[in-house]
Amino acid sequence: MEEVRWSVLIVDDEPYNRKLLRLILMDKYNLSFATDGVSALEAAQRVRPDLILLDIMMPEMDGIEACRRLKATPETADIPVIFISALTEIAEKVNAFNSGGIDYICKPFQREEVIARVQTHLRLYNLQRSLEKRVQEELNKRRIEEQMLIQQSKMAAMGEMIASIAHQWKQPLNALGLIVQDIKDAFDVGELDKKYLEQSVTQSMDLIKLMSHTVQDFQNFLKPSAQKMTFNVTEAFYEVVNLFSDQLKKDNVNIRFNTDRTLKLYSAGYVNEFKQVILNLINNSRDAVKTRIKKGEFKGEGFIEIAIEEVKDMVVVHWRDNGGGIDESVFEKLFQPYVTSKGEGGTGIGLYMSKAIIEGKMEGRISVFNTLDGAEFVIELPLVRPGDRCL
Ligand SMILES: Nc1ncnc2c1ncn2[C@@H]1O[C@H](COP(=O)(O)OP(=O)(O)OP(=O)(O)O)[C@@H](O)[C@H]1O
Ligand SMILES: [Mg+2]
Structure with missing residues (x-):
């Protein structure tokens, strides 16, 4: 790590000071120089140093103003600035820190002090940068996954x-x-x-x-929704269930709506993504019922019961089936990715995605519990009243 030679920009109008600083730092760092605030800004843009030593009292533009401008420019904002000045007034020092300086060295300066402070801040800066890089890499990885x-x-x-x-x-x-x-x-x-x-x-x-x-x-179902919009929750359930009702019938699953199709309860979000959630629920309930029938566990017919109602500014959906309920082995981690009880038959992302859509994108909630003979999912979505519709 120490192989890397950091670059330091030294800004001072006094030739003697520049020379002194050069002697102190030249062994360890690549140095560049500027003689006033204006040329410091220009040099910082060009060289992109890892650290700047900045004198305060200079002609043209003083160090404080130069620092302010460096911090206001995205390309140079992150470069640590250490002020070097003979000013000892406390108000001046506060001013220097307020303008974005990270540290302060008083003139006349000691060789050891300059080296120690420059080194410390370069290390800190480097640490911060590598942490930021790691976080960014991790975020990118997550995004791809x-x-x-x-x-x-x-x-x-x-x-x-x-x-x-x-x-x-x-x-x-x-x-x-x-x-x-x-x-x-x-x-x-x-x-x-x-x-x-x-x-x-x-x-x-x-x-x-x-x-x-x-x-x-x-x-239409496959198209991603382009933008958030207000949609009728009841209608979304009816639409998706109807698309798949033929197949459900074939698999012995009857749909029972406890809510009239004309009931208008609005929520807002990406409607096609929400329909994807409904499809996940359908598939899960159907799989559960099918497995139960295959095992000879029940004679009657399979069902999915859907009730939609308004409760305290929320649209609340109860989705109940008689597929035997959620297996203990997966119950706790149900909404985590890759949790499945279906072996090769499932990827375990259906409910993870559903939660991400409902809670991450629609500010709603999804929860589940087992009933006597099946599972009940409860979905709560913020109710949007016709008056405040964002269509
Ligand atoms: N209605 C339900 N009845 C019983 N168990 C269920 C029900 N819904 C989900 N589960 C259980 O939760 C697990 C996770 O469901 P999830 O939809 O996330 O994944 P999956 O169905 O296994 O795979 P896929 O990614 O294909 O949806 C299922 O494997 C199943 O064990
Ligand atoms: Mg599933």
Whole structure:
């Protein structure tokens, strides 16, 4: 570490002082010089020294003013400044510190004192810089990891959607095939007149429109929300659940809404991210119910019950299922990343992401407890009243 030669800028209008300081410091440091405040600023910009020794009384611009300007310029603001001056008035010293100086050496100065103070401050400065660098590196690492998590969970959602589209397309696609086949048959037996053809075209177009709607719904779902907006929480739940209701039915999960779709309860945030939370909840409840059915643990049907209400300036959502509840082994760490009880079948980021979205981005809360036969998630979001809507 000591191999590095730090650079020090010496600013003094007295040639004798500059010479003295040079003699004291030249062995250890790379030195540069300036003779007044104005040229000190210019030199600091050019050389970017690791430390500045600054005289106070100088022509043109004094040291205090120079220091103030150094501190006001982002590129030089962090460079430690030690004042060197014969001024001994306490008010002057206070002034020097107020302008951003880090230390003060009185003239006439002692060789040892100069060396000790310069060394100490360079070490401190270096320590601070390497700490800042470490923090920055750590933050960057976190950001990249976070990005990867978001990406992973998007991919999972995409897989889910493709399965859903495939499922929802099955019937109309079959029907379309039949219509086309039928046109050929009608032609073969001479029944294909204009009216017949028109009817077939209309039927086909209706089916195609339906299929294209399905894709559009999912496309909208995947788009990241560009900005925070007010949205109807009830409607968001209905929309997402409806997108996946076909598949849920197939998996024996019934959705029970205890809240009317017309109930308008608004909150603010990135609505598509919030929908991602709902999808995570759906997937988790469905997995839980499926596992339970597979184990032969219950005969009835699986359900998800959703109740949305307004409680003291909050929109409160109760999401209850009968999937057997959360396993003890994961309960405590449920909202931490990579916590899963599904082995290869899960990545353990669904709930981590959900918490990050609700608590980190929407100033809400998510919590969970086990009921007699399942899990209950409670989501609380700040209520936005129509009057203070930020649309
Ligand atoms: N409704 C639920 N019923 C029972 N257990 C649940 C429920 N929701 C979550 N869990 C438990 O919490 C764990 C973590 O859930 P989380 O959604 O974070 O990850 P995951 O579902 O395992 O994987 P993925 O990243 O694919 O979502 C699950 O593995 C499961 O054990
Ligand atoms: Mg999950």
